[in-house]
Amino acid sequence: GQQVQQSPSSLVLQEGENAELQCNFSSTATQLQWFYQSPGGSLVSLLSNPSGTKHTGRLTSTTVTKERRSSLHISSSQTTDSGTYLCAIDPDTNAYKVIFGKGTHLHVLP
């Protein structure tokens, strides 16, 4: 079945460093979203990027659809960026079974 693999599983940075998170998926996806889950548990959508490059604030996502991969770049990391970053895809326009990766746990040290 469709799988979403995220790497690294965890990442520790010093404040100010950049982070590069990877998402690979096993078949074509019509939609891909990056989510952030805070240590307290609430989940928020960061950006939607099924193909190409998108920027929002300090976040840049690049998705290469035919290579079935996406990355999320966080520039100048801050302690408040700490949490879990999840990649999710919708592999089929006729289905709604969104599939999430296990996430990358980011810890930014002061």
Next chain:
Amino acid sequence: NAGVIQTPRHKVTGKGQEATLWCEPISGHSAVFWYRQTIVQGLEFLTYFRNQAPIDDSGMPKERFSAQMPNQSHSTLKIQSTQPQDSAVYLCASSLGDWVYAEQFFGPGTRLTVL
């Protein structure tokens, strides 16, 4: 706008008891999604309603789990005869449309613990 509301935030049940989880989507959102999150499995899709109609419940365990959306202001997820492996955080999300096209807004989740 209060966002997606889920109640209760925490629920503890004994094995074999029933658990009902509630979700109030954002007013005006036509789509409601239920997910389950565990350490081992991560975040798993359970079911999806559009305009109160069930669209896809392929992620729901076939036995003991059921979801309903009797009106546009709330949805329920019911687990009968709860088992320890049902322990998880259950997340509800709503959006203006299908996931492919519309951003999902998540509630804070209900942490279910089955003893």
